[in-house]
Amino acid sequence: MNTPEALPRRTLLKGAVALGGAALLPGCGTSDTTSEKLVVTDQRDKKISLSGPARRIVTLPMPAASIMIAVDRSAKHLVGIHDASFVAARDGALGTMFPQVLKVPHDVGTQDFAPNVEGILALKPDVVVQWASQGDEIVQPLENAGLSVLGVNYGKLEDVGDWFRMFSAALGKPERGRAMATRLDAGRAAVEAVAAKQTARAPRLLYFNRFSDSLTVQGAGTFNEDYVRLVGAENVSSDVKGLVEVDLEQVLDWDPEIVVLDNFDAAMPDDVYGDRRWRDVAAVKDKRVYRAPLGGYRWDPPSHESPLMWTWLAQIAFPNGTDGGLRDKIVEDYRYFYNHAPTPSEIDKILWTEANGASADYDQFAA
Structure with a gap:
């Protein structure tokens, strides 16, 4: 698998x-x-x-x-x-x-x-x-x-x-x-329709599947690269295929403008900001490192909550001062999937508002 x-x-x-998967039968x-x-x-x-x-x-x-x-x-x-x-x-x-x-x-x-x-x-x-x-x-x-x-x-x-x-x-x-x-x-x-209207330059984004013990990135052919492109961003690791462990020198060469950390280890934005080896990376200098949301399941891999992930990532890539209706979408989807209307504090936890609070434009997701 x-x-x-x-x-x-x-x-x-x-x-x-490679993250291809077998064709549906x-x-x-x-x-x-x-x-x-x-x-x-x-x-x-x-x-x-x-x-x-x-x-x-x-x-x-x-x-x-x-x-x-x-x-x-x-x-x-x-x-x-x-x-x-x-x-x-x-x-x-x-x-x-x-x-x-x-x-x-x-x-x-x-x-x-x-x-x-x-x-x-x-x-x-x-x-x-x-x-x-x-x-x-x-x-x-x-x-x-x-x-x-x-x-x-x-x-x-x-x-x-x-x-x-x-x-x-x-x-x-x-x-x-x-x-x-x-x-x-x-x-x-719906996400495709919004992205099609986007006129700003595609930001260079790097998505880490693992960070703490190894720098494992989401390269070409992964589901994550697919939705990075879906929202109108550029996956800087598209020149490698699948899930690949890289070194810091490679990351410095890519110089991503945005870094996303997924939920398969404990790394948080402060871990990146506090490491002097990363100080020259554009995403660090501009405070654009983010921990991906964790809801009913991890938002990064394919699931019923994937449209919420795409909406979140679109706002990370192209912040405009609002959350793109994400908080309302969370409430609507959770009622549909789980018969549960999350409270504002529950939504804050899903979105890691505290852990991501020092990162640029994250106040757009505030209640």
Whole structure:
């Protein structure tokens, strides 16, 4: 699986990794409820038979827990999640909106997503969601144990829409997934329309997937580069492919005007501003280093919250004194996805207003 979600740290540090993802298979996310059983087709084009709508679900892929909750508008059917999903829920908004998710067992797999088969069996799941494109060795042990496995791919926006349809089919509410997929496409179209009217020069932006222990950037072919271009900015690391570890000398040569730190490690803008080695980088001199938001899930990788990320990044790239309606969009989307209207202080936490407070133009996101 060639995404920042699925790759273990040791793989990321080996060098370039392309973020393409397998093409969507016809029929993915469909269900057949005309017979006694419910049948869901996963992204392996494999039909999974369930005795009825899934009521006990285990998810291993990092974003799957949040996406499943958004599809279901509830956490009550999750009985096991990956530890990385738990960390995102604990540190982000999901644990506030659904405190029960913090009590769900989160030891169902290793960092490399090898399943804890014995532990998962003890949870008696109706279905287990697992990476399909990381190799059969992390899927077959589950199937050999008699578990129903939904195999998923990831890395492109189309994959996310397919997750919506597949998860909603497994939950017995297929119309919800179709509506969410339509909403996602509309969100992208809206951002494209705004970007098409932008006349200012494209700022040079560098996106870090990891920063604290290694300088791992989002190069050509990544989902992150796609939406950097979507909002009208320039990805300065487009001359390297995939997720690539670089050195400081390379960053100095690129001299980005904007730096974005994602939520896969603990780095904050002050860590960059306070390091004298970075003092000559344009983004540091102009105080344009930002931590990406952390909401119901991390906003940087593909998810149902991606349009919120794109709106935020567009305002970072082209600040105009307003938030582009982002705070209102957060409230609207969270009501739709989570049946929860976040408070101003909850939105501040999502947007890291304190951590990003010293950075240029971040007051545009103030309540």
